[in-house]
Amino acid sequence: MKWIKFLARNKIPHYIYKLKQEDCIILNNIKNKNNSILIILSGCIFITKVFPNKEILPIAILHINDIFIEKNKELKIYYKLVALETTYILTFNTSILNKNKISTLLEISIINAYKKTIEKYEAINNIMCQKSIKNRILQLILNISLQFGKVRNQQILIPFQLSxxxxxxxxxxxxxxxxxxxxxxxxxxxxxxxxxxxxxxxxILNLNLK
Structure with a gap:
């Protein structure tokens, strides 16, 4: 995979995690002064931000080549990453990038991937802006269908179970x-x-549940 090759070529230490469906990772960066970059190698996850009062804020649904940058420094606030299907995540510390002369190609790849990822954040934000809960659910299903759906015999197949x-x-x-x-x-x-x-x-665009 290109990301592993890029990091190996630039001698950047990294880790790869495998998550099975419904497995999760908790990210709390308070004790770590440096930020981490997580790249989805395969599969699909969703990210939420959890506040001290247990309020949960959905952040994004990410899949292959999407990037999440952990920047949290707030006390008792953490991010939760949940796998919607078997997922492989690559992670490395941003401090390594500052200490190493990384290739221009790697820098460009990270920037382009992050630009693409921003669209996923905006998609969830648009869903949460809907006042009607019904519309939120329908827009979520539509968004997932557009991102992951495969057309087969005039049907749209989503390759994972959304509980x-x-x-x-x-x-x-x-x-x-x-x-x-x-x-x-x-x-x-x-x-x-x-x-x-x-x-x-x-x-789904013609759906009416009144």
Whole structure:
């Protein structure tokens, strides 16, 4: 993979973590003066910011070549990364970049990947700006379909199971509310499970749950 080759060529120490579905990583950088860069090598994760009062703020859904830079210095605030499917994450310390003369190609790759990642942050922000919980859920499903969906026989196949619990976290609502809305969606045969997959049967843009 290009990232591993770049880091090896520049003699930058790095680590690779494997997360199974629903595994998570907790990031709290208070004791570390340096920031860390995490790059998704394969798979898919979502990131939330957890506050001292246990309030959870969804940050982004990231997949291959997306970057997360850990900058948290706030007391008792941490980030939680949850795998939606088997995921490999590469991580290294930013202080290494300052001490080493890294290649221009590596710098450009990091900058370009981060620019691409910003769109994922904006997507979650747009979802959270929706006042209607129903619209948040529908926009989340649409966003995931556009990012990860594969068209097959006029159906959109999402290659991982998105639980109601995770939908609730990513839309800032309760699991009970999500259960109610998802039951309506399933009853209209818009979405159904198949072999631990999600298939969207109809055009989500024409969906009306009134």
């Amino acid at each position: 109601n619990k995770n939908i609730a976290i990513l839309t800032g609502t309760s699991k009970n509310t999500v259960n109610k809305i998802m039951r309506t969606i399933y009853s209209k045969s818009i979405i159904k499970d198949l072999d631990k997959k999600i298939i969207i049967l109809d055009n």
